[in-house]
Amino acid sequence: MNALAAVGEALVLIGTFFYFLSALGLIRMPDVYNRMQTATKSATLGSLGVIVGVGIWALGTDFGSAAWLTKTIVIAVFLLLTNPISAHALIRAAYKSGIPLWEGSVMDKYREHMEAKAKAAEAPEVETPEETPKEGGEE
Amino acid sequence: MIGINIYLALIAIATLLSMYRVFRGPTTVDRLVAVDIMTTITAGLMVLFALYYQRMIFLDVALVYAILAFGGVIAFARYMEGGL
Numbered sequence: 001m002n003a004l005a006a007v008g009e010a011l012v013l014i015g016t017f018f019y020f021l022s023a024l025g026l027i028r029m030p031d032v033y034n035r036m037q038t039a040t041k042s043a044t045l046g047s048l049g050v051i052v053g054v055g056i057w058a059l060g061t062d063f064g065s066a067a068w069l070t071k072t073i074v075i076a077v078f079l080l081l082t083n084p085i086s087a088h089a090l091i092r093a094a095y096k097s098g099i100p101l102w103e104g105s106v107m108d109k110y111r112e113h114m115e116a117k118a119k120a121a122e123a124p125e126v127e128t129p130e131e132t133p134k135e136g137g138e139e
Numbered sequence: 140m141i142g143i144n145i146y147l148a149l150i151a152i153a154t155l156l157s158m159y160r161v162f163r164g165p166t167t168v169d170r171l172v173a174v175d176i177m178t179t180i181t182a183g184l185m186v187l188f189a190l191y192y193q194r195m196i197f198l199d200v201a202l203v204y205a206i207l208a209f210g211g212v213i214a215f216a217r218y219m220e221g222g223l
Contacts, residue, residue: 019180035172
């Protein structure tokens with residue numbers, strides 16, 4: 001076993017351990033928002049470790065070539081870009097469909113933002129001093 | 140190549156734990172989150188299979204599987220939101 005195979009195997013071990021931690025967080029966390037938080041981050045890190053680790057590991061074997069590392073890096077970058085997007089869409093759907101937060105939650109920034117926006121849309125003529133044109137514009 | 144059995148066992152345990160959340164989950168979005176994690180784990184598992192069987196074609200299978208799973212999760216999220 002040469003050095004490349006050892007480095008790749010260590011990366012794969014770290015990645016599978018993060019897979020295990022992500023599934024454990026899926027069991028242990030109290031509500032769907034916390035579950036999505038722990039599951040997305042550690043599953044993304046775990047798949048990065050496993051996939052890039054397999055690419056480096058294959059370079060150290062007798063059948064591997066540089067195409068293995070290229071293809072695995074393509075898959076890893078794709079997963080790194082699309083996992084946050086799917087997590088965002090799922091959590092937005094959960095919030096819009098009315099799933100309540102855990103009773104121990106202390107902060108709801110999205111509701112505060114929506115309330116502030118609704119209040120601003122309700123009374124627009126009270127506080128819009130910037131829309132009055134400055135006298136003597138371009139003449 | 141001996142250690143790959145340990146990694147496959149860890150991935151199997153992770154899949155079983157998220158399968159528990161799929162069957163148990165109180166709401167629909169809980170089940171969707173668990174299925175999303177299972178698809179991510181399955182993409183990594185296919186890459187490991189490519190090394191185990193020494194076939195590079197499994198890497199293409201993993202890439203296509205990741206793309207299709209992403210599209211499916213986005214479609215389900217839009218459906219839950221009421222936009223589809």
